[in-house]
Amino acid sequence: MLMNENIISPELAARLADLYTRMAGAYDLVAGELAFTCEGCPDNCCDSLFLHHTLIEWAYLWQGLQELTPEALHKIKARAKRYLSDATGSMAKGERPQIMCPLNDDGLCGLYQHRxxxxxxxxxxxxxTRPDGQALQFPGCFRCQELTVGREKVPEVDRTELYQELADLERQLIESTHQTRPRIKMTIAEMIVNGPPLL
Ligand code: SF4
Ligand code: SF4
Known part of the structure; x- marks a missing residue:
């Protein structure tokens, strides 16, 4: 195993883990109300191009990676490098990359607690509801939309407070490391290839 370097404090890590659990709980409540699951889906969202924006999530992802065996980490790093090279190829053709996340093992998340x-x-x-008051609505994935079409009242997760809490944890991490707020816009593959953030 690698040395646990450049990781966040146990207290911040515990608070992020708790927030992550509550996010999953809020999701499960709505999914339960809609009787919605990913089971049998012909798609797998883990090949969608998602960009991530926080130092704390990047660091926490690396906490999980550092707990893997050197062999497992080596395999994931190789996949992440391939992901980036394939993504560059897609973008050069003007296409949006649709490449499986380097953490995905046979359709399942290989770093579930740290996703x-x-x-x-x-x-x-x-x-x-954004800080400027603007409200944004997300209809859910295509399969979920099939379940909600025509429904008078659609249950939804209100992400506002959850995002505020994440922003608050990010602020605390940055203050504790005396950094200026970095501009982060990275795929998981980039987070892996770049190594843990410097804290
Ligand atoms: S498209 Fe929807 S049902 Fe399919 S894997 Fe993604 S979230 Fe799950
Ligand atoms: S971190 Fe896990 S859940 Fe997230 S995209 Fe990668 S494999 Fe999927």
Whole structure:
């Protein structure tokens, strides 16, 4: 195993883990109400191009990666490099990359406890009120929309407070490391290939 370097404090890690659990809980409530599951889906969202924006999630992902055996980590790093090279190829052709996440093992998340916020939220209908007051609505994935079409009242996850909490944890991490707020816009593959963030 690797040394646990550049990781977040146990207290921040525990708070992020708790927030992640509550995100999954909010998702499960809505999914349960809609009797919605991913089972039997012809698609797998883990090949969608998701971009991530927080240092704390990047660091926490690396906490999980550092717990893997060197062989497992080596395999994931090789996949991540291939992902980036394939993504560059897709973008050069003007296409949006649709490449399986390097953490996915035979359709399942190989780092489930450390998967990122959007991995926990994507799928069911959701709303968010941004700090500027603008409200955004997400209808859910195509399969979920098939379940909600024509439904008078559609249950949804309100992501607002969950996102605020994540932003708050990010602020605390940055303050504790005396950094200026970095601009992060990365795929999971980039987070892996770049190594853990410097804290
Ligand atoms: S979230 Fe929707 S599209 Fe994605 S795997 Fe689940 S059912 Fe399929
Ligand atoms: S981290 Fe896990 S859940 Fe998220 S895209 Fe990768 S394999 Fe899928």
């Amino acid at each position: 990122l916020m959007i991995c926990r939220m994507h799928g069911v209908p959701a709303k968010i």
